Amino acid sequence: MSALVLALGAGAVIGLALGALGGGGGMLAVPALIYLLGLDPTSAATASLLIVSATSLTALTRHAGAVAWRTGVAFAAAGVVPAIAAAALARFIPNAVLTGSFAMIAAAAGIAMLRSTQLVEPASTGTVLTARRVGLSKVLTAGAGLGTVTGLLGVGGGFLAVPTLVTVLKLRMGVAIGTSLFVISINSAAALATRLATAQLTLDWRIIGPFAGAALLGAWDGKRLSGKVSTATLKRIFACLLFGLAAFMFIDAVVRPH
Template identity: 40%
Template sequence: MTLPVLVALAVVAGALIGLSLGALGGGGSILAVPVLVALGQGPAQATTGSLVVVAVTSLAGAVTAHRAGNVLLGRGVAFGLVATGGAVAGARASSAVPEAVLLAAFAVLMLVVGGVLAVRQWRGRHAAPAHRSAGRLVIDDPIITFSPTFACQCPRALKVLVTATVVGLLTGFLGVGGGFLVVPALLLALSLPIDFAAGTSLVVIAITSAVALAARAGAGVSPDWTLVAALTVASTVTAVAGARLADRLDTRLLSTAFAALVLAVAAYTAALALHALV
């Protein structure tokens, strides 16, 4: 295919990636990597290029979601910083594991996460000691407070710490899927509504993607920057639209869509893993 055709395909794919990241808080890297491979990039090039796409797109989506009141910035930054440490360790460990095994592990993880979210949605459980005020989420029981006196719900803080570390480890170990891990973690560990989990996850993804990209600097892997730029621009534009769409959609519909997307990715990844293992 000629370069103009490849760029056109990259724009279309980028639009879908942006909508997924903006509306659902996930799906960027798991979509960007196979798209770049399909456009002729090697696995290492695709992974590096996807980090650029996802970091920029997530940042744009996070800004839009924050303006709409769907981001818990402090928790997102804290979660992202903790997850970053795990991601570095996971990335180092992944180098000793065959790619087919990584794919199989990712498929199993997604099946479990998708199943848990589907069951949770079916039961109609809504978490929450939280309510909206002027369109924003108000947390009635903060995990840590410093004023007027210091107070800490340490068991809950430990739960968040462990969850963020595990998410970072799995993200670094598997290479892709940050959003698919972060959103369920925020849903299950912090009991956030889906729109806030999706918005806050964009902050986490932007941090971890930027750090992972910085860690790859100087590794000698250079993707086709024209294709990466086309993907990035298209996904950034539609991420803003996706984040605005998430603010208008019914949260139950959004939860169902996310669970379905996780299960679809799991099935796709399982097929790739079986092909590689056979």
């Protein structure tokens, strides 16, 4: 199968995930770029950040009416510095360690997605609760953790953001998805700028261009997909994909020489 067809197919799936769920697509982007399209882990993470940034921003335009903006700004602000620091450090980490770390994060993302299918939406107007009631430290910790994962591995981190926004900040699921897309856009852009400024990379636009284009189109239609298929069903499907990827990448990190 040609690289162009693979790039278009993988990009479409990732865009649909981001548009429908507010996260999860970035976890598929890196392994697709490595194992289907032949990029090394460092280049794949950088290309993924570019794709996730553009795709999240596109999906955000479809969810702009359901975003808790002040909450999103606070959440993103907590993650920007960790995202920049992790992106700067990533180039010093061996590929095998990055692959193994990605496998563990993919498994965690799958578990988070399955757990989030059981979340009960709060009866909320979509505004954040006061820091005294939710615990400011929890918000800052979640934001910093999301930023670190984004910068280090090139994923958006929506699998962390959406459950946190629903369970800790008591946002409705629809508002959590929109807010998550805003946070992902900010953190991914910060990490991408750092990687481009600190690493000597040559990105293959013959692969990344079609991949990103298909992802953008998928992100635009993702919200429509979420209206036809239940969010819980979509999350279960992506959780199964993530568990499979986690197992494959862990074996690859241990067995294959890097």
